[in-house]
Amino acid sequence: MKVSIDFVNAPIPAAVEEVVDEGPDVKTFVIRYSRSREVLPGQFVMIFPDRMWEIPISVAHASRETIHLTVARVGRVTSALFRLGGGDRIGVRGPYGRPWPMDILRGRRVLFVVGGLGLAPVRMAIEQLGDVTLVYGARNPSLLLYRNLYRSWEKEGKRILLTVDRPDGEWRGHVGVVTTLLDGNLVKSHDYAVVAGPPIMMKFASRMLEELGMDSDRIFLTLENHMKCGVGLCGHCRIGDRYVCVDGPVFSLSEIRNLEGWASGEVI
Numbered sequence: 001m002k003v004s005i006d007f008v009n010a011p012i013p014a015a016v017e018e019v020v021d022e023g024p025d026v027k028t029f030v031i032r033y034s035r036s037r038e039v040l041p042g043q044f045v046m047i048f049p050d051r052m053w054e055i056p057i058s059v060a061h062a063s064r065e066t067i068h069l070t071v072a073r074v075g076r077v078t079s080a081l082f083r084l085g086g087g088d089r090i091g092v093r094g095p096y097g098r099p100w101p102m103d104i105l106r107g108r109r110v111l112f113v114v115g116g117l118g119l120a121p122v123r124m125a126i127e128q129l130g131d132v133t134l135v136y137g138a139r140n141p142s143l144l145l146y147r148n149l150y151r152s153w154e155k156e157g158k159r160i161l162l163t164v165d166r167p168d169g170e171w172r173g174h175v176g177v178v179t180t181l182l183d184g185n186l187v188k189s190h191d192y193a194v195v196a197g198p199p200i201m202m203k204f205a206s207r208m209l210e211e212l213g214m215d216s217d218r219i220f221l222t223l224e225n226h227m228k229c230g231v232g233l234c235g236h237c238r239i240g241d242r243y244v245c246v247d248g249p250v251f252s253l254s255e256i257r258n259l260e261g262w263a264s265g266e267v268i
């Protein structure tokens, strides 16, 4: 566990540039944020929308000057964020955390198994990798994120398999939880797997990936937990002997297998 010196920094004032509706109670905030270092896929920032509390949010996409944060409104701080619009100010610090292991994944066949909002923390990795299969599910079609990107990802040769738990009248695709799209041939034709989504979905997906032949040190997941400092000082994010903010949020399954509660949802 290492401590980031950025903790001494106060949040840096940044400006909301644009707010994009993604679905019911989910928005992407494009924020103009000058930062001292590059954002790596899978990292998060601490945001400070209400001058009271900070929360961690994954960086879904980054350009030189902006970060894109896709956020679900679930409580007090995310509701304060949802009241902001173009031109409003927000405090931001980071990026923080251990990113996806891009040096290992680059050039390999990578299977992404993703549920709901989990597409946000993997989006940059999908964008930066070539040989990718995305297996993505949501509760209903309106909760599938970034629908305008799928065509361009497919044009780049990425394969996308979609599913929903509850179809609407227009849905013509697969119906069922995301694990119903996994089979031995699919898993064996990939070198690594990346899993992101609700804890219970990650638990079942990673268990199934292992049963279908993927080694636990080739399965990577991103964990979430309550955070305060984001840099390894307060202990709020601890699961077992790991601090999600600095040892993660990305872990291999073999690293977290014995951490009690990682997939129970109780830690969140």
Ligand SMILES: Cc1cc2nc3c(=O)[nH]c(=O)nc-3n(C[C@H](O)[C@H](O)[C@H](O)COP(=O)(O)OP(=O)(O)OC[C@H]3O[C@@H](n4cnc5c(N)ncnc54)[C@H](O)[C@@H]3O)c2cc1C
Pocket: 044, 055, 056, 057, 058, 059, 069, 070, 071, 072, 073, 074, 075, 076, 077, 078, 079, 117, 120, 121, 223, 224, 225, 226, 227, 249, 268
């Ligand atoms: C590394 C990391 C990356 C994250 N990335 C994103 C993201 O890209 N988009 C996004 O919408 N959310 C993300 N989250 C979750 C986000 O931080 C919480 O939803 C947020 O802190 C809730 O704040 P609130 O005040 O609105 O809700 P609260 O009033 O604090 O809580 C409302 C509900 O949300 C649950 N909750 C609170 N904090 C968390 C948490 N840290 N993780 C999961 N559930 C929580 C509570 O148990 C409660 O049920 C991330 C969390 C972590 C640790």
Ligand code: FES
Pocket: 226, 227, 228, 229, 230, 231, 232, 233, 234, 235, 236, 237, 238, 243, 244, 245, 246
């Ligand atoms: S949030 Fe403080 S140690 Fe992780």
